Amino acid sequence: MKFWGRKGFRCLIFLIMFLAAASCGVQDSLDSAAGVEESRNTAAGYPGERGGGQEGMDGEESHPVAVADFHYMETEEQLLWENLMMLNGDWLYYVDTVLEDGEGEEFERTHWGVFRRDISGEGEAELFLESGKILALCKLCTLFADGEGNCYTFWSEDAESELDNPDREPAGYFMEKYDRNGALLWHMDYNPEELDGAGERLNQGTAAEDGRIFLYHAGPGESILAFGEDGNLDEAYTPGLEAVDGIAAGKGGQVYAYCTAGEDTVFTALGETEGTYVCPMKPLQVYSGWKEGIYLCNRDGLWVYAPETGETEFLWGWEDEYIQMDVNSVRQITPGTGTVNLWCREQFTNSNGAFSLMRRKDVLTFVTVAVEDSRDYPGKQVVTMELSEYDEQFPDHTGYLVRRYNRQSRQYKVEIIYHEGIYEEELEKQLMQGNGPDLVGLREMDVVDLAARGAFEELTDYYAGSSLVSWDDVLEPVQEACRVVGKNILVIPAFHIKNLVALRTEEMEKASEDWTPLRFLELAGGRRMFRDQSPQEAFGYCMGIASGEHFIDYEEKESRFDCGEFRQILEGCSRWDKVQFQSAGGFSDMQLAYAENWDWLLEERDYYELQDFMVGDEAVMMVGYPGWDGAECRLVSEEVYAVNSASENKEGAWDFLEFVLSEEMQEEVDWAFPSRKETFEKGLTDPYVNPMYLDVHQPGKEDLDEVRKWVNCAVYNHRPGWNTLWNILSEEAGMYFEGDATLDATVDKIQNRVQLYLDEL
Numbered sequence: 001m002k003f004w005g006r007k008g009f010r011c012l013i014f015l016i017m018f019l020a021a022a023s024c025g026v027q028d029s030l031d032s033a034a035g036v037e038e039s040r041n042t043a044a045g046y047p048g049e050r051g052g053g054q055e056g057m058d059g060e061e062s063h064p065v066a067v068a069d070f071h072y073m074e075t076e077e078q079l080l081w082e083n084l085m086m087l088n089g090d091w092l093y094y095v096d097t098v099l100e101d102g103e104g105e106e107f108e109r110t111h112w113g114v115f116r117r118d119i120s121g122e123g124e125a126e127l128f129l130e131s132g133k134i135l136a137l138c139k140l141c142t143l144f145a146d147g148e149g150n151c152y153t154f155w156s157e158d159a160e161s162e163l164d165n166p167d168r169e170p171a172g173y174f175m176e177k178y179d180r181n182g183a184l185l186w187h188m189d190y191n192p193e194e195l196d197g198a199g200e201r202l203n204q205g206t207a208a209e210d211g212r213i214f215l216y217h218a219g220p221g222e223s224i225l226a227f228g229e230d231g232n233l234d235e236a237y238t239p240g241l242e243a244v245d246g247i248a249a250g251k252g253g254q255v256y257a258y259c260t261a262g263e264d265t266v267f268t269a270l271g272e273t274e275g276t277y278v279c280p281m282k283p284l285q286v287y288s289g290w291k292e293g294i295y296l297c298n299r300d301g302l303w304v305y306a307p308e309t310g311e312t313e314f315l316w317g318w319e320d321e322y323i324q325m326d327v328n329s330v331r332q333i334t335p336g337t338g339t340v341n342l343w344c345r346e347q348f349t350n351s352n353g354a355f356s357l358m359r360r361k362d363v364l365t366f367v368t369v370a371v372e373d374s375r376d377y378p379g380k381q382v383v384t385m386e387l388s389e390y391d392e393q394f395p396d397h398t399g400y401l402v403r404r405y406n407r408q409s410r411q412y413k414v415e416i417i418y419h420e421g422i423y424e425e426e427l428e429k430q431l432m433q434g435n436g437p438d439l440v441g442l443r444e445m446d447v448v449d450l451a452a453r454g455a456f457e458e459l460t461d462y463y464a465g466s467s468l469v470s471w472d473d474v475l476e477p478v479q480e481a482c483r484v485v486g487k488n489i490l491v492i493p494a495f496h497i498k499n500l501v502a503l504r505t506e507e508m509e510k511a512s513e514d515w516t517p518l519r520f521l522e523l524a525g526g527r528r529m530f531r532d533q534s535p536q537e538a539f540g541y542c543m544g545i546a547s548g549e550h551f552i553d554y555e556e557k558e559s560r561f562d563c564g565e566f567r568q569i570l571e572g573c574s575r576w577d578k579v580q581f582q583s584a585g586g587f588s589d590m591q592l593a594y595a596e597n598w599d600w601l602l603e604e605r606d607y608y609e610l611q612d613f614m615v616g617d618e619a620v621m622m623v624g625y626p627g628w629d630g631a632e633c634r635l636v637s638e639e640v641y642a643v644n645s646a647s648e649n650k651e652g653a654w655d656f657l658e659f660v661l662s663e664e665m666q667e668e669v670d671w672a673f674p675s676r677k678e679t680f681e682k683g684l685t686d687p688y689v690n691p692m693y694l695d696v697h698q699p700g701k702e703d704l705d706e707v708r709k710w711v712n713c714a715v716y717n718h719r720p721g722w723n724t725l726w727n728i729l730s731e732e733a734g735m736y737f738e739g740d741a742t743l744d745a746t747v748d749k750i751q752n753r754v755q756l757y758l759d760e761l
Contacts, residue, residue, distance in 0.1 A: 065374045066316035068323045070407055071366040072668075073121045083203070087332045087343045088145040089180065091116040092364065095140060098130055110135050114143065114153065119343070119366040128182050133157060141173075141200070142215065146207035147249070147290030147335065149180035154215060156200055173199045175213070175231050188231030196236065198223060204246070209290045210253030214270065218245055224257060224270065239268045240276070248295075249288040256294070256307055258286055267294075267307040277307035287333040295333045295340075302333070302340065315340065316369065321380050321413055324406040325367065326399075342367040346400060363668075380406075380413040383652040385641075387416065387441035388424045397671060398441055398639055401493070404668070405659045412652040414439065431455040431644060438647040439656065442490070442640040446723035451484040452554070452761040457643035460488045462654045469661040469676070478675040481635050481716030485554045491641045493660040494672040497607040497714055498634035504621040508601070512623045512631060517542040518565070520626035521572035528600045532580050535737040536730065538573040541626060545715040547726050550628050552754065559755040562747055570746060574737055606636075608672050610684060613707050614699060622710065635714035637672070673711070680711075728753045 073092070084095040098113035099106060112131040117123070128151070131138050138157040145151050154175045162168040173195060177185040192199055201217040202225065208214070211229025216222060220243040226234045241259040247270070249255050256267040258279075265279040281303070283296040293304040293313075301317035318325045329344040344365040387398065402414045417437065419426075424445050430436035431450055440456075450456060459482075463471040471479070471488075482490040502508045511523045520542065523529075530537070544550055551560045560566075602623070607613055624631030639660075643653045659665060666679040674680050684707060687698045699707075719725055728750060736746040 062373050062375045064371045065377050066320055066323060066369055067372045067377055068325065068407065069368045069370070071120050073117065073119065073364045073366065075362045075364070082331070082345070084140060084143045085331070086143055086145055087119070087334055087341060087366070088116075088151060089149045089336075090119055092119055092343065092366070093128065093143060093145075093151065095143065097135060098127065108134060108136075112138065112140050114140075114151075129153070129176075129178060131155070136163060139170075142203050142205045144205040144207065145334075146211075147209055147288070150185070150207070151178045151180070152176070152205060152207060152213065153178075154202060154205060170200055173202075175215075175227070177231065186231055188227075190233065194233060195225065196223070198225070206247040206249055206255065206288060208249045208253050208255045209251070212253070212255065212271070214247050214255060216244060216247060216257075219243055220261075226270065237270055239270070241266060241268055246286055248286050249290050250294045250307070251291055254307075260286070269307070275308065277310065279305065279307070280310055280312055284327060285330065285333075289333075289335050292335045292340075297327055297330060297333070299327060321406070322372075322377055323369065324403050326403070329365070336368065338370060340369045342369070346403075377410070380409065380411060381649060381652055383412050383414045383439060383649055383656060384437035385414055385416045385439035385441060386419065386423065386427055386437040387443065388427050388445040389422050389441075389443050390418050390420060392420065395638075395671065397494070401639070401660050401665070402656070404665065405656050408659075409655065412649075412655055414656050431646075434646040436644050436646065438644055438649045438653045440642050440644060442642055443638055444720045445640075446719045447484050447490070447642070448554075448718050449724060449761070451487055451489055451718075454645055456484075456487070456489040457645045457647070457650055457653075458487050458489060459491070459643070459654070459657075462658070463488075466654075466658045468658045468663075473676050473678070474661070475675055475677050475680055475711070477635055477712055477714040477716075481637075481714075484718050489642050491657045491661065492637045492675055492716075493639055493666070494669045494674055495635050495637040495714070496672040497710055498636050499605055499607060499622050499710060500602050500625055500633075501605050501620050502602050502623050504619055508621065508623065512621070515624055515626050515631040516628060517544065517569055517626045518572075521569070523601075524572070524576065526575065526577075528577070528579055529602055530579075531600050531603070533576060533600075534578040535573045535576045536734055538576045539569065539730075539733050539737075542569045542573060543729065544627055545625055545632060545634050545717050547717060547719045547723075548729050549719075549725075552725075552758070554758070554761075557758040557761065559751055559758055561754055562751040566750075567743065567747055570733060570736060570743060573733075607710075609670075610686065610699060610707060613710075614697065614703055624710070624713065627713075627715070630713070632713045632715045633710050635716040637716075684708075724757055725754065728757065 081095045086093050093114060093116045096113055096115055098111045100109040100111070102109055111133070112135050114128045114130075115125045116128045117125045131140070136158075137160060138155050140153060140155055142154045143152070152175065154173065156170040156173050158168055159171040162171070170192060172192065173190045174187060175190070176187050179185055190199065195202070198217070201222075202215040204216055204218060206214045212234075213227040213229075213231070214224055215227070216224040221238075222244045224237040224239065224244065224247065226237060228234050237257070239257045241257060243259050243261050244257050245260050247255060247257050248267075253271075254273065255270045256277075257270055258265060258267045260283065265282055267277045267279060269275045269277075279296070281296060281298055283298050283303075285297040287295040287297075289295045289304060293306050296303040296305050296312070299318075300314075301320070301323075302315045304313045304315065305311070316323055318327050325342075325344065326346065329346045331343055331345055333340060333342050335341070344367065346363070346365050385398075385402070399416060402416055406413050427436065427440065427445075428450065431440070432453065432455065447456070460471070463469065474482070478492050478495065481492055481495075482488055484490060507523075511519060521538070524538070540547075548561075551563070551566060552558070553560065605612075605622075622633075624633050641657060641660075643650055643657070647653055661676060663676065663679065666674040666676040669675075669679070674683065684699065684704050687696050732741070732746050732750045732753070735741040736743065741749075
């Protein structure tokens with residue numbers, strides 16, 4: 001028998017699999033209600049205050065502090081059925097398919113399997129149990145555990161005679177209970193009438209401390225089926241709630257249905273003890289805590305709740321120094337022995353529906369929170385960071401890197417001060433005045449002026465003294481990107497490549513051999529080069545990725561725009577037609593190659609990983625941007641950092657930067673290419689998948705040489721967007737292109753204005 005994991009068939013199964021909300025909790029977007037803060041401050045369970053202080057031998061008063069221990073599990077393939085995943089003790093349980101060896105159609109040999117893996121990441125996945133029938137004849141509706149480590153499954157099954165009937169109804173249902181070692185404790189069958197026709201909707205389950213079992217489907221007007229500890233159906237409940245959002249098991253065998261949809265969150269006891277209780281807060285998520293009570297999550301942190309008394313006890317906050325978690329990534333919380341255990345998916349969507357982290361690998365985060373002595377976990381020094389640009393709708397890789405750093409550091413804690421939108425102008429003002437944060441995120445920010453004026457710390461000596469990363473560990477094109485006006489000031493942990501592609505023709509292949517701005521203009525020759533084009537845009541391409549710095553010597557502070565090459569560029573660009581394409585959106589490679597109305601020569605493409613280079617249409621070739629030393633491509637990064645030279649905590653700032661360049665964290669980078677040489681080369685040895693055919697390929701030497709070729713000629717633009725130099729160039733060239741200035745006057749004005757700008761640096 002082998003474990004079957006081909007993505008095409010798994011995706012088909014995914015489409016027919018019964019999907020539902022995860023049984024581990026319900027998310028909401030509301031924060032805690034007024035009055036909870038008093039409970040937070042006075043609760044005996046707050047780790048910072050529980051039991052008062054104790055005088056240590058060194059005279060330092062100690063107190064309990066919540067400390068999280070993190071494990072990261074990387075899976076070979078994406079785990080598709082999140083609603084059928086659960087944390088049970090030290091194991092993650094999940095569902096996949098199992099293919100029996102033998103002959104015959106694959107669907108006739110494929111079964112459902114429940115697997116488990118140790119959350120430490122050590123060891124291989126174990127097959128915990130397997131469905132007796134093939135997957136076409138049965139379906140796992142829900143998978144859940146109790147507080148003792150036992151595992152429960154609830155299945156629907158179809159009659160074999162109905163296999164070819166697309167409208168068939170389940171012939172029956174069954175539930176099974178397994179102990180923590182996988183031994184079957186009991187099996188109970190049910191017919192559809194016995195479950196009152198609700199069997200197929202029962203996609204969530206909860207087990208009480210006393211062994212009772214509750215199956216249900218979340219939603220308004222839904223019933224809850226209660227079973228005894230032996231699996232016998234006892235009764236059905238229809239709680240008087242606006243909707244059943246979930247069921248949570250608490251102390252003493254108590255079980256509660258709850259609703260978060262109304263103005264208040266309401267809990268209703270199920271069983272002999274009746275009662276309806278209004279929760280004093282509005283939780284984001286609710287989880288069974290069994291002997292510990294009911295776990296409630298809000299934006300502050302984790303609480304335990306006793307519905308009968310209304311008491312809430314604050315355990316710890318998500319932003320606590322030794323916790324550092326995002327509540328939106330939490331998928332399940334369970335009690336351990338003196339600990340609280342969680343599992344998270346940190347690369348998935350946040351509360352606003354945007355990607356908090358875009359990763360290609362499926363990496364699960366497992367967390368064990370215990371109470372430790374504060375003398376072993378002292379307070380940390382704060383290192384501040386501000387970003388020149390931030391949009392919560394885009395992946396926040398910086399936020400993830402900061403959380404990963406804060407989790408492992410005993411000395412420093414990086415705090416990001418977020419400003420929605422563009423913050424570049426205010427940040428520049430702070431830096432020029434000798435103020436501002438310790439660390440600066442410089443995405444899309446002109447750093448040349450600031451670097452020339454000494455706003456950023458030179459990092460050469462820091463690399464020399466580091467045990468985690470040396471300057472030679474960094475890829476050469478990234479090294480070049482990190483140097484600004486001769487100073488080593490930037491840190492770029494990850495990057496992707498932006499390139500120009502063209503339809504493969506003999507003329508294009510010949511031109512690409514000497515792809516300079518002048519050759520670029522010669523090839524244009526009056527033809528349409530881009531979907532949208534103008535003389536001004538042609539001028540931008542001819543100025544190169546570095547935006548005209550070919551004509552500047554920063555060390556000598558000398559402007560060289562009065563040369564013949566620059567005059568040729570202005571003249572050549574002035575002959576370009578202005579064309580604007582009417583249809584929105586770009587084209588895929590195949591559309592580029594075969595669209596009948598495609599009458600332009602070049603398009604831009606982004607390359608984030610090996611697969612992007614390998615998978616494409618043979619009719620399309622990469623040509624690069626025209627450069628004075630031949631073709632070049634853009635090195636692009638969303639994460640560009642520098643240390644404020646006025647910072648009083650430079651050591652802490654560097655501690656973060658060397659961490660993101662460490663071998664450990666570079667291995668984590670999969671949203672783009674890692675900047676560390678060894679890690680980059682290691683990634684090139686990985687097989688890639690052709691998404692069109694879902695087949696796996698191993699790159700050959702020629703493929704890898706092509707990737708290295710383009711990475712090695714990648715150039716970073718230290719002056720993205722509008723900046724002092726580009727303002728001068730575009731303003732004066734624009735007047736020339738509009739016929740409002742002569743060529744000689746334009747060259748003279750650009751030469752003089754740029755020279756004056758350099759003199760003032």
